[in-house]
Amino acid sequence: MGHAAAGTRVQDYIGDPVSEAPPLPREKLEEIFQDIQQDLRFDHELNGCLNCGICTATCPAAHYYDFSPREIVQLLWTENLEGIYDAMQEKIWSCAQCYTCAARCPFDNSPGGLIMLMREVAIKHGMQSAKDVLRPFSRVMLKLISTGNQLSPDMIRPDHFADWGPEISKVDAPLKLLRKAIPMATLNTTDTAWEVNLKTSIELYTIWEMTGVLDQLETIDENLFDVITDIMDEKREDWEDFLEEQDED
């Protein structure tokens, strides 16, 4: 960015003066903003802003990143299209989604909620920032979208979480045995957090399809989309087989 019209001092400043990226047409910037603004939550999450900065003062992400919820609110409130686009390249992914900002805002704004609208739109527009940021998240998305569980016991492996230390399990036994020793029958699993009914998964797939979640996924990661739709097809076949068996009985 950083190629705003000459003579508008503020826009020169808000844009990135060292970026070599070509300027985005204004129509595209407007389209992105309209997508954010048209979400039915937008007016609920943004009521006004006097730049008091309470949100940023209590923001965990502001401690560690070049990120300020106040800035995000201001960009949206003042409809600063270039600034909004810039923020969507990196800053919006800093937010820890704790909603401390929302609990504190005297205007009842929800900067954390607005961030979510911007993230959704970043995905809708297939922004590279979203693809880059979400790449390490793909195992989680695979698990969630295909099984309905976000996290499974077999994902917590010492080599994936070396910084958690040597005591991920303080009893030396195979994972499968440790899971069988949990006295809740639904939890005697390793590849899902709990045993999920096949019917439940099939219903969830209908939700993903009808709400456009699979389209989002395809935009961000086509390979992951292919893997997940294959799993969905297999499970649907299993479900059809079950229904046929019921008919035969």
Add this chain to the structure above:
Amino acid sequence: MTDEKNTGQEGERFTGHGPEWKDSELSPHEARAATAWVEQRIDRRSMLTNKDRVEDVRDIMWQLEKDGEIAVHRLTDGHKPVTVKTLYGWDKRIPTTRLWHHKSCGQCGNIPGYPVSLLWLQNQLGTEYLDETDQTSCTAWNYHGSGIGNLESLAAVFLRNFHQAYVSGRAQGFDDGHFYPLVHCGTSFGNYKEVRSYLLQSAKLRESVKKILGKLGRLVDGKLLIPEEVVHYSEWAHVMRHEIANHQVIDASKIRATIHPACHVYKMVPEDAIYDDDILDGNRVAVSTGLIEALGAQVIDYNTWYDCCGFGFRHIISEREFTRSFAIDRKIKVAVEEANADVMVGHDTGCITTLDKNQWIGKAEGKHFELPILADVQFAALVCGAHPYKIVQTHWHASPVETLMEKLGIGWETKKQEFEAYLKEVEQGKQDQLYDPRLMVTSGPGFKAIERSR
């Protein structure tokens, strides 16, 4: 503040405050005093400022039910509800029995002693419940981490799971509405309440998800089913705290406990969080603190009690340096150095995981802190005599829960040996369960009807 710091180009000020702006020339101490108010904590008083502008969405819910637009999953006398007060003094009814356990993927996947302790406590209290396989996670962890998902998908998942809770009793011959959903995860709890609010306020959203729920066969008399209350397990534990304390067998009075209140439990939909004038003067969310006090432990305040844990949804997976830095510097360090805590107690999945797992790495920077981390119901189960490994499943915790057990007088080494012996029995096919496992499948493959209603 100096001119140099605020100068964008040579000779040009760029403050955004306009030409009339002048330096206050306050001393650092005066500047600190003038702006300290922005760092005020998220206590009850700070949130009361919005009271006049917040509507009780349950009023809309009752009107929509009256208009025939929605059906409401009502709490009945059979659920033995207890009434509590929320932030603005509104009533909220908490069911105490006939509960449908809506599990947490993070708890079940990584901290299994969390839900097991809850069910074990409910067994001690004679609570009726169902733990079944026909449920998905709320999908909000993924949504808040990745942005994959949307309001419509969150709403459809919410309504599907809660409809299943409503009809789940059929498998045992009970009427619809017999079981009431009890949400285990704090993020699910916050997300479901937020989504319920949007569903009640938006006819457009109701219309779009009605098509989905209709296709799934999950409408009630052709209408969307909305729960009268969205209830978190910590609220159940809160209203049952004195009954739980009646089962206590281990003295906890020497334990200095710090509480970590979960953001999505009390900040996300603040008006629905429980406050009690008798618990920390009604100035903090009451859940967990009330339970730990009822069990006789000392609840110790600390400076950063209101801070989040650093979980961040995405961050704990792919930006772990943020997560561990925040967890250590803003929570663990403060609880150890300022509160001299023996344990930190929480009531949410992500917080327990974050605070428990992100201590060891601190050694790399000379930050050697060791603080046991437990969920409130795990602490309660321990002092009520639950087995530390078989029930509380402390071996999944990276933090030194053993030091807490020693302070409580629990011989954990013997208990660990007992558990290791039990593992050998499990290998041979023996399995102890908290409930009849045949009940966990309510339809689909593996379902066998078991009549329990007569």
